[in-house]
Structure formats: C-alpha cells, structure tokens
Amino acid sequence: MTGRAARRWGWTAAALLAPAYGLIVALVLVPLGSLLAYSLTPGAVGGPGSLGLLFERYVRFFQDGPSRLVLLNSLTIPAMATLACLLVGWPLAYALAKVHRRRGNALLVVLMAPFFVSYLLIIYAIMGLLQVGGPLQAALAALHLVAPTHSLLYSRAAVTLALVYEYLPFMVLSLYGSLERLEDSVLEAGRGLGAGPARIFAEILWPQSVPGVIAGCALVFIPATGSFVEPQILGGTRLSMLGQVIDAQINQTFDLPRAATISLILTVAAVAGFAVLALAFGVSRRLARR
Amino acid sequence: MTMPGRLTRWVVAAGTALALLGSVALAQKPTLLIANWQGYGSDLPWVVQAFEKQCGCTVKQVDFGSEQQLLNMLKQGGVGKIDAALPNSTYIRYAIDDGLLQPIDVSRLSHYGELIPQLTRLGALTRNGNVYGVPWLWGTVGIGYNPDLVEAPVNDYAALWDPRYAGKATFNDDPVIAVMTAALYLGEDPYHPDLAKVKQALLDQKRLDVTYWATTDDFTKLYTSKQVVIGNVWSGLATQIEANGYPIDYVTPKDVVTWVDNWVIVKNAPHPQLAYAWIDFMISQQFQGPYARDLKQQPPSPANRIVAESLPKDQQQTFQPSAVLETGISQATYDAWAQLWTEVKTTPVKPLP
Numbered sequence: 001m002t003g004r005a006a007r008r009w010g011w012t013a014a015a016l017l018a019p020a021y022g023l024i025v026a027l028v029l030v031p032l033g034s035l036l037a038y039s040l041t042p043g044a045v046g047g048p049g050s051l052g053l054l055f056e057r058y059v060r061f062f063q064d065g066p067s068r069l070v071l072l073n074s075l076t077i078p079a080m081a082t083l084a085c086l087l088v089g090w091p092l093a094y095a096l097a098k099v100h101r102r103r104g105n106a107l108l109v110v111l112m113a114p115f116f117v118s119y120l121l122i123i124y125a126i127m128g129l130l131q132v133g134g135p136l137q138a139a140l141a142a143l144h145l146v147a148p149t150h151s152l153l154y155s156r157a158a159v160t161l162a163l164v165y166e167y168l169p170f171m172v173l174s175l176y177g178s179l180e181r182l183e184d185s186v187l188e189a190g191r192g193l194g195a196g197p198a199r200i201f202a203e204i205l206w207p208q209s210v211p212g213v214i215a216g217c218a219l220v221f222i223p224a225t226g227s228f229v230e231p232q233i234l235g236g237t238r239l240s241m242l243g244q245v246i247d248a249q250i251n252q253t254f255d256l257p258r259a260a261t262i263s264l265i266l267t268v269a270a271v272a273g274f275a276v277l278a279l280a281f282g283v284s285r286r287l288a289r290r
Numbered sequence: 291m292t293m294p295g296r297l298t299r300w301v302v303a304a305g306t307a308l309a310l311l312g313s314v315a316l317a318q319k320p321t322l323l324i325a326n327w328q329g330y331g332s333d334l335p336w337v338v339q340a341f342e343k344q345c346g347c348t349v350k351q352v353d354f355g356s357e358q359q360l361l362n363m364l365k366q367g368g369v370g371k372i373d374a375a376l377p378n379s380t381y382i383r384y385a386i387d388d389g390l391l392q393p394i395d396v397s398r399l400s401h402y403g404e405l406i407p408q409l410t411r412l413g414a415l416t417r418n419g420n421v422y423g424v425p426w427l428w429g430t431v432g433i434g435y436n437p438d439l440v441e442a443p444v445n446d447y448a449a450l451w452d453p454r455y456a457g458k459a460t461f462n463d464d465p466v467i468a469v470m471t472a473a474l475y476l477g478e479d480p481y482h483p484d485l486a487k488v489k490q491a492l493l494d495q496k497r498l499d500v501t502y503w504a505t506t507d508d509f510t511k512l513y514t515s516k517q518v519v520i521g522n523v524w525s526g527l528a529t530q531i532e533a534n535g536y537p538i539d540y541v542t543p544k545d546v547v548t549w550v551d552n553w554v555i556v557k558n559a560p561h562p563q564l565a566y567a568w569i570d571f572m573i574s575q576q577f578q579g580p581y582a583r584d585l586k587q588q589p590p591s592p593a594n595r596i597v598a599e600s601l602p603k604d605q606q607q608t609f610q611p612s613a614v615l616e617t618g619i620s621q622a623t624y625d626a627w628a629q630l631w632t633e634v635k636t637t638p639v640k641p642l643p
Contacts, residue, residue: 066637131515151517154501236501240636248635252465253628254358 032267038260057261067245074242074266075273077156077231078224081163082277085171085220086213088164093175093212094205098184108176111169119166123233126162127153130234154236162230163220170219178212179205202288210285217277225270242266321348322564325360325368325375325556328353331427331581331589332376332572341571347564357381364390364556373559374568379414379550379615380466380624382423392557393420398566401574406595408609409550423552424569429590430607431467431549432542434523434531436516446543447475450522451491456498456642460512460521463502465631466624468492470547470614471522480545480614481623485630492634497642502635506530506588513538522547525607526590532604533585548613550593 039057053059061067092111096104114122129136130152141148152158182205190200228243235241242262249259322345326332338349352372354360360377361384368375369390377385385391396402402410402424409425416422435444442454450459450471462468472491473483500518503509506527512518514536528540553569555562571577578594581587582601591607592598598606619627 064633066633069638070636132517133515151500153517237496237499237635238638238641240638245632245636248628248632251356253625253632255625255629 032264035260035264038257039264041257057258058265061261061265070240070242070245071265071269073231073239074225075269077160077239077241078163078221078227078270079273079277081160081167081224082171082217082221084160084164085168086216089168089171089175089216090209090213093172093179093209096172097176097179097182098187104176104180108173111172114165114169120229122165123162123230126158126165127234130158130161153234154238156235156239158234159227159230159239159241162234163224163227166230167220167224171216174216174219175209175212177215178209182208207285207288210281213281214278217281218274221274221277222270225266225273319346319348320561320564321350322374322561322568323350323352323372324565324568325354325363325372326351327376328355330376331577331587334581334587337577337581340576341568344571345564345567347561349568361385361388361390364388369556370558371560372556373561373565375554375556376426376551377423377554379412379423379552380619382414382552382554383619384621385554386417386422390557391422391554392559392562393422394424394555394566394569396421396424399424399570399573401570401594404575404594404596405573406593406598406609409593412550412615414615415552423554424573425593426551426553426572427590427593428548428550428609429525430542430613431462431471431522431524431547432528432540433520434513434528434538434540435520436513437537437539439516439519440539444520444539444541446541447471447522449520449541451475451495451498453498453642455520457500458517458519459495459498460501460503460509460518461495461499462522462524463504463635465628466619467522467547468631468634469627474543474545474547474614480547481619485626489630489634492631493637493639496634496637497639524590526588529585529605530588542607542610544610545614546610548609548615550615551590 040054096107096111100107128134131137132149132151134152137146137150137152140146140152141150146152186204187200190204195203225241226243227241228247231239231241232244232247242265246259246262246266249255249262324332331337333351342349352363354363357377357380360375361381364372364375364385365388375385382391405425409428410421412425414423415425433444433447433449435449439458440455442449442452449455450461461471469483469485469488469492470480472488472495473480476483476487476491478484478487500512501508503512503521506524509521509523509527510531513521513531514534523540525540525542528538531538532540553572555565555569559565573594575594575597578592578597579600582589582592582597582605585605591609592601
C-alpha cells in the first residue's frame with residue numbers, strides 16, 4: 001500500500017468507526033461519568049457526623065457492616081450461580097458439540113427456551129416449585145429430607161437456583177462455541193498416543209474450552225451481580241443484594257446520589273469479581289499446558 | 291412494589307403525561323386532566339363515563355406510581371396543566387409547602403357536608419385557615435391473621451412480635467408504616483419515636499418474618515398459601531381476601547396506623563370549575579356507594595358518612611379520633627425513616643426458631 005492509500009484508508013476507517021466510538025462515549029462513558037458526578041454531589045451527606053470528604057458516601061458505605069455484607073452477597077451468590085452454570089453447562093455443551101453433533105442445532109433451540117420466557121415468569125415458576133406443597137418441596141419432604149412445613153423459598157439456594165436457570169443458556173452457548181471449533185483429529189491423536197479420558201479432558205478439552213469459560217463467566221457473573229428481582233421475591237428477609245438497596249434508594253428513600261454511589265461500587269465490584277474468575281481459569285489453562 | 295416496573299412505569303407515565311398535555315390543547319370539548327393512581331376507583335370506565343355525561347367534558351388521567359412521583363409530576367410542568375390530583379395525608383403537606391395547590395372553597399362542593407367530620411377536620415388538610423384537601427377514601431393498617439391457625443387473642447401490634455409466630459409472619463415493606471407500627475408497639479410517640487429503639491424493634495420483628503410484603507399480590511400469595519398466618523395489612527386488602535373466600539380476621543389496635551387519600555386542586559388549574567365538579571362527584575353517594583360495595587375493587591373505607599353507615603357490618607370501620615395518621619411528617623423525618631428502614635432490611639438477623 002502506498003503512503004497515500006494508507007492515509008486514505010486511515011480516514012475511511014476513522015469515519016466508519018466514528019459512530020461506534022460515538023455510541024461508546026454516549027452510552028457508556030457519559031452515563032458512568034454522570035453516576036460519578038451524582039455520587040459526589042453534596043447535600044444530605046452533610047449534617048451531624050459529616051466527615052466533610054469528597055468521597056464521603058463511599059467511605060460511609062464501607063464503614064457500614066450490613067452494607068459490606070450485602071456487597072459480599074452480591075458477589076458470592078452470582079459466583080456460586082456462575083460455577084453451577086459451568087458445572088451443569090460444560091457437559092451439556094460437550095454433548096451438543098461432540099456427541100449429538102447432528103442434532104446439535106435442534107437441541108440448541110431447546111436450550112434457548114428460557115430466553116423466550118419472561119424472567120419474572122421463571123421466578124414465579126421457581127416459587128411454585130419450592131413453596132410448601134410445591135413439587136420439589138413435596139418430593140424432598142416425602143424423602144424426609146426436609147420437614148413437610150419447611151419452605152425452600154426465601155433462601156440463598158432459591159435465589160441461586162433462579163439465577164442458574166436464567167443464565168445457563170449464556171454459559172452453554174459460549175462453551176459450545178469453543179468446543180465446537182476443536183478438531184476431532186486432535187482428540188483422536190490424543191487417544192492414539194495413549195491418553196485416557198481424564199488426561200484428554202485435562203490437557204485438551206479443558207484448556208481449549210477456557211476462552212469459552214471466561215466468556216461465559218462474563219455473560220453470567222456480571223449481569224447476575226445486578227439482580228434485584230430474584231432476591232426480592234425469592235430471598236425473603238433473610239438475604240439482600242445491592243440491587244435491592246439501589247432500588248430502595250430510588251423508590252423509597254429518593255436518595256439518588258446514594259443510589260449512584262452504590263451503583264458505581266457494584267459496577268467496580270462486578271468487574272473485579274469477574275477479573276478474579278477470569279484470572280483463575282486462565283491460570284488453570286496455563287497449568288494444564290505445562 | 292419495589293420492582294423494576296416502577297421506574298419504567300414512571301417513564302411511561304411521564305411520557306403519557308407529556309402526550310396528554312399536548313393533546314389537551316387541541317381538544318374541543320373542555321378536558322379535565324387529573325393525576326391519579328392507576329386502578330384506583332376513579333379511573334373505572336363506568337365512573338369516567340358517568341362524570342363525562344354530567345359535565346359535558348372529557349376526562350383524561352395521568353398515572354403516578356408513588357406519592358413522590360406525583361410531587362415530581364406537579365413540579366416538573368404539571369402546575370398549570372393538571373387540574374386535580376390525589377395525594378395522601380402525608381404528602382399533601384409537601385405539596386402545600388411547595389405552593390403546588392390552590393385553596394378549595396368547600397361551599398362549592400354540594401356533598402362536602404356528607405363527609406365524616408373527623409376526616410374533614412384533619413390538620414394536614416388545612417393551612418392558615420384555608421382548606422387544601424378533600425378527604426375521599428381512608429383505611430387502616432391493622433393486623434390480619436388466620437383464625438384457624440392463630441389461637442391466642444390478637445389485640446394490638448405486639449402480636450407481630452409474638453415468638454409463637456416465628457417463621458409464619460410477614461410485615462409491610464413501607465418506611466412510614468414500619469416506623470409508626472414499631473413506635474406504637476414500643477409505646478413511643480409515633481411522630482417522634484426514639485429511632486434507635488425503633489430500629490432494634492424492627493430488627494427483632496424481622497426475625498419472625500418469612501418475608502416482607504410490598505404489593506397486594508405479595509400478601510395474597512403468602513397468606514392464601516398459608517405460608518404466613520399473621521401480618522400487618524391494609525384494611526381493604528383484608529376485606530378483599532375475605533371476599534374471595536379465605537378466612538381472615540382483621541384487628542385494629544386502639545392506636546392504629548391510618549392513611550387518608552384526598553382530592554386537591556392544582557395551582558393555576560386550567561379548568562377549576564370542572565375540578566370542583568369532579569371532586570363533588572368523587573365524594574358523592576353516586577360514586578362512593580357502588581364503589582364501596584364492589585369488593586373486587588378492594589375498596590378502602592369511604593369518606594362519605596352516609597355511604598359508610600350503609601355498609602354491611604363486617605365492612606364498616608369507625609374512624610377513631612385517636613388513629614395515628616400517616617401525616618404530619620416533615621421531609622427530613624421521612625428521609626431519616628426511609629434510611630432507617632433500608633438499614634433494617636439489609637441487616638442480617640438470625641431467624642427465631
């Protein structure tokens with residue numbers, strides 16, 4: 001390419017990319033910036049006991065024990081849900097990509113079914129399943145695993161279950177993408193060289209699927225941290241997540257600066273939590289390759 | 291409910307409001323614009339039709355989903371466009387503070403004399419001798435319990451703290467109701483309680499709850515599936531549950547949390563005479579009678595004395611002068627209570643066995 005053509009190419013590329021960059025600025029940077037600005041507005045923060053700090057709302061949030069605990073819930077519950085999605089989703093994706101290959105597409109459509117159902121409906125369905133006399137609760141009671149009057153609702157497990165159900169397709173689809181690309185000849189070569197199933201999994205399948213695992217974690221973990229309907233309906237008074245606190249700040253307390261503060265804390269925490277997950281799986285891949 | 295829909299609903303409501311405000315200017319018949327809760331009697335088709343026939347006008351409604359939204363709607367362009375609105379006795383004070391309302395000449399309301407005097411005398415409805423609000427419907431937040439499953443007598447709010455109902459109780463998710471109920475339980479002044487004590491009491495109460503309830507649907511599900519046997523509940527909701535054939539006893543303690551919804555005329559209303567006609571219709575027997583008897587609409591108690599006295603015995607409630615109204619709370623107090631309630635909700639507690 002001559003210098004002139006390259007320059008023209010550069011301008012064309014810039015012109016073509018401008019709308020995309022514009023969107024990122026308008027829809028990501030500006031809202032995040034205004035959240036930050038909102039969270040720093042002086043106002044109700046003052047008054048007795050005010051620390052007089054610019055980041056006062058942030059300091060107060062972390063000084064408050066219950067707030068820290070709710071933040072922890074907002075990370076551990078999505079993390080549990082993500083791991084459960086991975087445990088259930090990996091064999092499923094493998095089956096779709098490598099075992100039932102010919103019917104893979106049809107099965108994928110079946111798997112997508114939860115996408116077409118409103119998440120509120122899913123939550124209420126799970127409520128029906130777990131409440132006293134519901135099918136799952138009744139079955140467990142018949143096996144004497146729980147007391148007949150013991151509701152499985154309003155617990156950490158109920159919220160996690162709802163999140164797993166809602167987000168499982170995201171995990172399976174990203175895993176399917178990376179497993180499907182893996183050539184069968186590689187697996188055959190492994191077998192030919194005497195590797196057992198465990199070794200094939202550990203040295204070929206798992207490392208190959210890690211990009212899909214990480215993408216799946218991003219698609220499951222990050223949105224799950226923002227859940228608030230699930231804990232509101234299924235968590236009862238026993239469990240709160242930050243999404244509920246943000247909702248209460250907007251709808252009951254009308255404290256928008258505090259809502260902005262908590263939203264930003266949640267955003268940063270979600271990205272940090274995802275980074276930890278991604279790093280852990282990335283390391284597992286390196287170890288497998290050694 | 292404390293749900294995602296609220297914000298969306300607000301956006302939709304705001305959009306509808308703007309669209310309506312635009313269309314009002316073009317309409318030929320005079321159009322009365324009222325700000326209203328959705329699905330709350332005043333927007334029933336038969337009601338709107340009956341009034342439109344009487345006044346020879348068109349009725350348009352804009353919905354709000356919370357009292358705060360109503361205030362925002364009025365502040366952000368509603369004054370001068372909206373004619374009448376429906377704040378409760380807590381929020382009417384803020385609307386008067388902010389100069390959003392105009393005084394009402396009650397001599398222009400032919401049915402005003404039929405209203406329960408204790409209601410029209412409420413301090414929250416007047417300012418400097420001027421009347422700003424006309425009481426419409428009222429209700430209590432007492433205790434609903436299942437008489438088949440609760441044996442001990444239930445007399446006052448202490449029942450909500452009775453360890454016998456551990457794991458079988460529920461509590462309304464509303465900051466003002468929560469703080470006032472706890473204050474009455476503690477024997478504190480419900481308007482100026484010791485907030486530290488209130489918070490501790492609410493945390494103790496939380497140990498008994500299966501979950502908090504926010505919407506009629508929440509409470510109905512919990513109660514009819516027998517997951518809860520006792521909880522504080524709106525009088526109208528208890529009536530509705532009973533009308534649907536589920537056993538429920540409703541008890542109002544001597545000092546009971548009470549609310550009153552009131553019609554107001556917005557400052558600079560374009561059609562004040564229509565607003566007067568609407569309010570007169572709303573408090574008349576013509577509206578209040580059929581509405582109070584239609585239990586499917588989950589009607590609260592009517593403010594019209596003649597209608598109230600004509601209701602079946604089990605549906606009658608007497609407005610008690612000692613009733614603790616959800617009113618007279620300053621904005622700063624509300625903010626402090628709302629913050630306290632968020633803290634209670636997020637603080638983990640150990641459930642009682």
